[in-house]
Amino acid sequence: MNCHFLQTSQKRRPFVLYYLVHVIKMQRKAQSDEFEIAFYYNYLSVDTSKMINFTYSNTNSNNRYTMIKHATTNGPVLELIRNRWSPRSFSNKQVSHVDMETILEAGSWAPSANNEQPWEYYYAFNGTPAFETLVGGLAQFNQTWAKNASVLVAAVARKTFEANNADNKWAHHDVGMANANMILQASSMGIYAHSMGGFDAHIINLALGIKEGKEVVCMIAFGYRDEADKLIEPLKERELAPRQRKPLSVFTTKL
Ligand SMILES: Cc1cc2nc3c(=O)[nH]c(=O)nc-3n(C[C@H](O)[C@H](O)[C@H](O)COP(=O)(O)O)c2cc1C
Secondary structure, eight states: OOOOOSSGGGGGGHHHHHHHHHHHHHHHHHHHHEEEEEHHHHHOOOOOEEEEEEEEEESSTTTOOOOEOOOOOOSSSOOOHHOOOOOSBOOSSSOOOHHHHHHHHHHHHSOOOGGGGOEEEEEEEETTTTHHHHHHHOOOOHHHTTTTSSSEEEEEEEOTTTTTTBTTTTHHHHHHHHHHHHHHHHHTOOOOEEEOOOHHHHHHHHHTTTOTTTEEEEEEEOOOOOOOGGOTTHHHHHHHHHOOOOOOOHHHOOO
């Protein structure tokens, strides 16, 4: 079901919203596998950038509904890209080792300058001492939710070319490309990722034995989504907030 009530008069919007909530309840009762709804975050103002487009599916371990926050796009952007988002509510369903290897392999097929592949990934599964160590290296804010992820990954850049030890000024760029591959591969498998720049490089470097010439670019949490209700504020509010992007006119120049 896809409902847009942009055209509805301001006066009637609360009633339409009530109707939508009713339909959602009916859908939940019917226990359908998946349903989609688009509505206004703040339904009294006509601000299209605030439109959220959620899909709810009952695929988490408790058979409860979790949401996908679709990107609202102007063009026919790939479904895979529209559906990727960065959740903070992770279920206790564990990512399998085989699936994690598939995700990492997808990363390896990213392009890189001179095919240097200047990335290294260190990862740990929830429930292991290594996972606890990585959680301990995250910023306090990130620890509160990332400790529930299934896998924590440290994405590391090798900053010089192996052949001649010259500076590789594209190393961080290429690690980002590999990360994007991994994250999209994961979401195609129903596994979601949340990247983090909030970590203590000193702690992570020490834990992983990262020396000069290498740098931890970011940490990434992987897992299955869970309900926003599981989060405390302000995390819950952020989980439910619409996804927004700058319009093309702000960051593109047609020459
Ligand atoms: C390199 C990088 C660092 C980030 N650092 C954090 C972080 O430390 N904590 C956090 O909660 N989210 C972090 N994020 C997530 C972004 O806030 C998020 O991707 C952005 O708001 C866009 O939302 P979306 O991914 O759901 O589209 C980071 C994302 C990236 C790519």
